[in-house]
Amino acid sequence: MDxxxxxxxxxxVIAALAIITVVLLQEGKSAGLGSLGGGTSSSNNSYWDKNKKHSLEGKFERWTKATAALFVILALVLMILN
Structure with missing residues (x-):
């Protein structure tokens, strides 16, 4: 059992390091000060929004969700085993 x-x-530990790495590789989600004046329009982002899951950023988001789920499941399993 040991x-x-x-x-x-x-x-x-590997899952924890993977989460840290993938989160740090992702782009920021906030629009910053440019969004205060309405600097972004929805028509410019429509193509990006439709195809986001195929981009590198979309892959990072999927890997973050997968490794976070693995991290939580392993935490529960390790807690039960102790």
């Missing part, structure tokens, strides 16, 4: 805990702990 070997299982060690393996799960190593995977848990």
């Amino acid at each position: 070997i299982v805990k060690i393996v799960l702990t190593v995977i848990y």
Whole structure:
């Protein structure tokens, strides 16, 4: 049983590092001060919004969700095993 805990702990740490890395690689979601005056229009963003999941940013978002789910599941499993 100790070997299982060690393996799960190593995977848990790798998942934590992966979440940190992927989140840091993502672009910021805030529009900044430019949005105060209404500087963005929805017509300029429509193509980007439709095809966002195929871009690198969309892949980062999917990887963030997957690694976060793995992180939470492993945390629960490790808690039960202790």
